[in-house]
Every structure is written in C-alpha cells, then in structure tokens.
Amino acid sequence: MRYEHITDAIGDTPLVRVDPEVHGLRHIDLYAKLEMLNPFGSVKDRAAWRMAQPHLADAARHGRTVVELSSGNTAKALAVIAGMHGLPFRSVTNRMKVPEIKDLLLLLGAEIEELPGQAECLDPTATEDPLTRIHRMLTEDDGRYLHTDQYYNPANAEAHASGTGPEIIKDLGGTAPDWFVACVGTAGSSTGTARALRAHDPATRVVGLVARKGDFVPGIRDTDEVHEVGLFDPETYDTLESVSADEAIDGMLTLVRRCGILGGPTGGAAYFGAVRHLRERDAELAAAGDGRRGTAVFIVCDRVESYMSYVRQRRPELLRRPPRPNSPATLTPRELAAVHVIGVEEARAWIATERPVVVDLRGTFAFAALHIEGSVNIVDELFEELLHGGLPFGRSQPVLLVCPVGEQSVTYAALLTRMGHRNVRSLAGGVIAWRDAGAPMVRD
C-alpha cells in the first residue's frame, strides 16, 4: 500500500479473531482491534492527529508550542506530529511511571515537565492543584500554545466515532458487535467507538474497564480518577469493571504468548476484562441452547516493548535468566569467614613491601574525589561482571580489595579465592576505616 504521508497510515487497523482454544468462550467470537499497528504505535495516533491537524498550519505560522497533559502514547504521537511540522512539543505530566516512554519522548525531541509530588506540609490556602493551574495557564495564554486538551477535547472521541467504530462495523460484515470492551483513559476511544456502534445497533453493550483503585495500569484511570476526565460520561457504559495490574499482565501474557499479538499491558487488561465479563454471557448463551452466537470486540491499545521495566517491577519472575557462574550470591559463610582480612596498619605495610594491586570497588564519582594513592578503580558492578567471565588477575598477583566499609571486599575476596586466586586480602573497615585512621588519601 502506498501513502504520500505517514499520517495517512493512521487508522484502518486489522480486526483479528482470537482463537477460541485460547479464550475458551464457545458461543462468542472474540476479536482484537489492533490499534497497536497505527504508525506511531498506539490507539492515540487517531486522536492526536484529529486534535492537532486542523491547527497545525496556524500554529506553525505563529510559532506555537504543542502542549498536552500526557505521560504516554498521546505525548508520543503528538511529539512525532509536532516534529514533522516543525513545532516544539511539551508534555506536562504527573504520571510518568514508565521510564522507557520517558526516554523515548526525549528521543523524539519532546520537552517533559513533571509535576511535583504532594506537599508533606499541607497549605490549606493553596486551593488549586498544579494540574488545574497549568490547564488554566494554557487556555488563557493561547497565543503561545496549541493545547490539544485530550481529556476535554471532543475531537478525541470524534476520531473514534468516525474511524474506529465504522471500521469495526465494516469488518464484521456490516454489523455492530454485541459487546464492545475498552479501557478508559481519556475515555476518547470508548466514547467515540461506542457512539458509532450504538448508532448502528442500539443493542450493543459497552464494557468500560478502569484500573483497580491504587493500582497502576498504563493508560487507564482508576475507579476514582475517571471522574476527573471531562469526556467521561458514566451513561456511555453498560458496566464499569476494574482490572488489577497483575490481571493486566496476565492478559498481556496470553496475547503475546498464545495469540501472536504483541500488545502491552493496556491491551492485556482489555483482553482479561473482556474474557472475564463474557464468561457468564457465554454460559447464558449455552443455557439458551438456541445456537445463537455472540460477537465481542476489544481494543489492543499499544505494543509490549515499552513495558519491560513495568513487568520487571511487578513480575520479575517473567524475565528470568539462567544463573550465572561465579556469582557472589552462591558464597557460603565458611568461604566468607576464610577471607584474609587486614587492618589499616598492616595494609599500609603490605602495600609498601609487596606492592599489591589495590582495587577500589566504589563508584567512579567517589573514587575521583578521594582514594588510596596508586589504587585502581573497578566499580563493584563492573567487577562482578568481569568475574562472571573469569579471573582478571594472575593467580599469584597480590591483590588488596577496598570498599566503603569492608563488606563487599570480603565477598569479592572470597569469590576470587574460590576461583583459584592465591593472594587476595580485604581491607577491614574499608575506606572509612582508612580515613578514620588518618591514613593519606589523594585526589587527582
């Protein structure tokens, strides 16, 4: 397919049937709307383009900055769109919880402003929250900013009322699904799509998914936060159900491991919430026994790759690695107790007579500030990495290991000994003991 502009590739995403073997619903056909295949990577491409496009030429003429309150996909799409049109983009956020996205936004040339944490000493005279204040600043000062305003801008929902919804109807052979399941973030995709589906068939039921209170699922508001969204109207949804971060990851695992759909946790939450909601409906259809089948559609919002740290934080076991050789964690108390530990006086004498390699395991910043003269700096994490590969010194080369308080140096001395090194010692009490004994330290 040939396009003149990358933005022409927004929309017309595939609707893919999920294998019943995977979801286990026998009377309902479940389809995934793959919004992750939009060119900038998410469902937000539609809204971002729809909100920004009519104002771009004007903004370029007046040198305006595109501004949005977003910590994720909307910011990403707007950063790209702004960049393509030579406009600066600024994202203001208090929800930047996924480091990969933050880095990606910086890479795309976005400027990110993060709101401060809540004050410990409450000032009751400060009646306005920073978000509202910024909101007001943007709307009042529209000479300098193009504020796309995704939480209140009707164009956000329209992008889906004219795009996502009709596409689903077309791909289902001109019928609306019986159920439409969507996560509620700005409420744009669920509101807009629901509007189009219901216009076609008022019987379509809409399931809105929010994050369980206090739990974080990217791109979704929680049970309370959803009320802070201007586009959110409880009447849109036949039911609002909550999904936990754990359930979102479970759903994501099914999508990526069983369905070949590399969706992120938001899509995982939608899949999980859809199957959970539909299980009872499936049982009702089975009980009716009239052979009638149902159809359901959920949205896969974006891709999995940006959420590795999210998974690592919540489910580290999913990213398991095989145990590595020469790992400090495998040392026994007996090995640690056998380490040759020497005090500051003895160490100074040993350095003077045998000239051991003195290895300082502290960070480079600390080493550069003050260290034992003639020592070599190999930062602990690098040293550990080196040892996974083998001994970095000859077996009989004398080595004195030094760390802040003499704990890590004992560990690594024990490890070197286990690996066959014959002359390694650890400085008792570390650099702190060295300093407290008044022994000389230098700075280069």
Place this chain on the structure above:
Amino acid sequence: MSEPLHLAPRLEPRLAALLDSPAFLHPLVTALGSPLNLVLPDQIADNVRGFRDVYARHRLTGRVLFAHKANRSSALVRRLAATGPDAAVGIDVASLGELRHALGAGLTPDRIVATGPKDPDYLWLAARTGVTVAVDSPAELTALAALVERFGLPRVPVLPRLSGFTAPGTRVLTRRSRFGTPADDAGTLLDLVEKHRDGVEFTGVSYHLDTMALAEKAAALEGCLRVLDEARRRGLRPRAVDVGGGFGVDYLADGAQWERYTTELTRALLGRRAPLTWEGHGYGLRAENGTLRGSLGVYPAHRPVSGARYLDELLAQTAPSLGRPLATLLLENLYDLHTEPGRALTDQCGLTLARVLEVRVTEAGERLVRLAANARDIGLEDHGLLLDPVLVPGAPGGPGRDGPPVGAYLLGNLCLESDLISRRLVFLEHEPHPGDLLAFANTAGYFMDFTADHALHQPIARKVAVYRDGDGGAWNWCLDEQYWPHLTAGDDE
C-alpha cells in the same frame, strides 16, 4: 443512615493501652480541663530506634535530628536528650525560643542544628553556643562570620541549605521554596566559606523539599553530592549531607477504609450519595457538570511507606545521573547522613482529649457534637487529616450505649461559624453523651499546639507527660514542664 465509613486511627501498643485506661484519663481532664494534650516521651525514644535501624542496614552514620517545630513539648525534647551516644540523636531548631529550649533540655551544642529564618538574636546565640548553623543564604553566612569575628568566638560549624536542584532528562516543576541558596549559586557560597575560613567551618550541606516524591529528593541529594565534591576540590573537608525531613506518618490502621472512604467522598461530591462533609465541603475537589475538578487536598492518611521506611526507600533510590544507589554514594564518598524527622519522630507520641458538651440532631438528621475544644486546639482541618476520634465513655449507661456506630460533625467552642474540628462526618463507635471524652489519637506531630491560642479567652490545652513503669505498670503523669528523664524507669539500650 448507610453503613458507617470509619477511618480508624492506627494505634501501636503504648497508645492503645493508654486509650484503654478511661479511669486514668477522665480524672485527668476533670483536674486539668478540656482540651488536654498527653505526650508519651518513651515512645519518641522507640521511634528513634526505627530510624537507627535503617542507618545500620545501609551502614551509614550521622545524626537523627528531631524537627522541634512538630511539638513544643519539653518532655519529648528532654527524653531525646537522655538517649545514649549510639542513638546519635540531635535536634533541629528553627527559632530563638526553640534553641533556648533545646539547650535547657540538656542537648549540647554538638547535637543542635539551627535552621529556619533567623533574626540577629537567634543567630548570635547560635554562634555563641557553637551549634551547627544551617545558613539560608550567602548574606546570612556573611552575618554569621561577622559575629564570630566581632566577639572573637570559636569557629562555628555551618551546613548551608541548598534548594532549586535540577535533574537530567525531564524538568520537574518542583514547588518553589522560600528557603535555601539555589544549587546553581553554590559556587558563590563556597567562595564565602573559603573567605571566612577562620570564622566558619564548612561541615556539609542540607536541603529540605516539601514533597512526598522520592525522585525529587533523589535529585536534590545528588545535587548536594556534586556541591560537596566541588568543595573538596577546593580543599574543604565536608563530612555530611542533611536530607531534611518529610518522612510522613501512617495515620490509619486499615488501608481498605481509606480506599473506600475516598471513593465514597468522590461519589458524594458528584451528588451520587448522601453528603459526607459539612455543607458539601470538598477538601479541594469540586463537581462541575458531572466532572470532578481540582484535587483532593488532604493528608494521605494511609501511608504504608512512611517514617523510617520512607528513609529506607529514599536511600535505595538510584541517583539520576551518577547511577548508583544514594546510600552507596553517601557511604563510598565517606559522608554522614543527617535526617530531620518531625512528624515521623512524634508518631504515636501523644493524643488530645476533649469533653463532649452537647449532642444535638438537626431537622435534616445530622448529628452535631459540640466539644470543649476548638479547631485550633486540634489542627486536623489545617492539615487535611481525616480521622475518627476514639470515644472514651464517662458514666456508664445512657441511651444508645449499646447501639450501632453513629456519624457526627464535630463543632468547636468558638463563637465562629467556621469552627468545626472536622468538616468530615466522623464515625463514633456508638452514641456519645455529654461528659464523654473524645480522644484524637496521634496528634503529637503538628496537631497539638501548633495553632492553639487564646481566642475568645478560651483556655489553651494543658500538656502532660504520661509514662509507666515497665510495660504493664500503672500510668503516671506530670505536667509536661515537670518531666525529666529520670522519672522514667525504662531504659533505651
């Protein structure tokens, strides 16, 4: 009324035992009047231990400095003065009065850091006694050095306060502070330190950020390390970073209650359930066309990561550009860590008692409970702390004693429309009666005497120190100013 939405206070054993002693509490209020503040000096010594454990886990040394402004009590400060050298406890004072109080309580100058806005008298006594001065600006450093020279005083240790840190990558819109020297101007400050070498001894730097966000504090701590490195490059010998306070307290026993309550409050403000606050007060939230605007400006009363645990998490943060854990950086750069917990150190250290004067039910069915105390005596509203008081019944019997929990608005004793002790509908275990006491638990940090005054000639609460011999012994009390540590049989170590 629908199901009661309790927000029950978290009570550790010592405070719980005290609340469970009505025969001890009632005569105290009879003798000393309502309201009455009680402090538990032995608890503050226990709290220090929680912080010391975190220091030990990270192999760090340095002082835990009590931020005195959290409570004016003599008993608490004197009890801290009596802790042993291993506890390395000191005090952070922020006025001339607090400095005098700390010195008089037995804290020696090496254990005192003078912070806050300083007038000439305060600065002079700080200089004369040789306490460490957290100088706020280059001008203050110059003034201090001038005092030292003019009176021929010994060198005064200084720990300049920095602010306005920046982190790499994204810009954090950190709240502007009226205190401290901008980190970008640290060079000027160090020039002055070098110039006045004979008058001041540069011991390190400090910061205090009014935020709960760990990332902002991590950026500040890293900023301090960079300034100290520059100081070392100039041949100065800094030894410490003071990370200030703001460790917070977990006020509630049950996080689920907090979740439920805040959800219901949202619904109430949107008009989807019966009101939960006086006259629809929203604590910063308001409904506009069915959408909630503003933000909930209350203390997050359920904070599992608070106090010593918060310090632990801060130390585990990775420095944004140096890329190593903050605890490791402090340790390997050979710096002491000073902390200034106020609220966190007074956690579970006291309660406020107030007598019920009147119980009245309005035509709309609201229950109003009027107390012999006002909103300045119990500063819950000032800090947005949403919490139920504990009912300590007086005489047994009376209607509703065995009845269900009841919701009530708490009115104060001032002739003032706004004098509500809580705008939140609080829930009591059962119907209260005149003569009962309401106990506001855990008020020793900021809620006890910070705003109390003599408006309308109403009395200010007296303060008593309570202590017991051993764990199960009888409760003893004395007026706060009569307390000295030798009264307590208990030993720290």
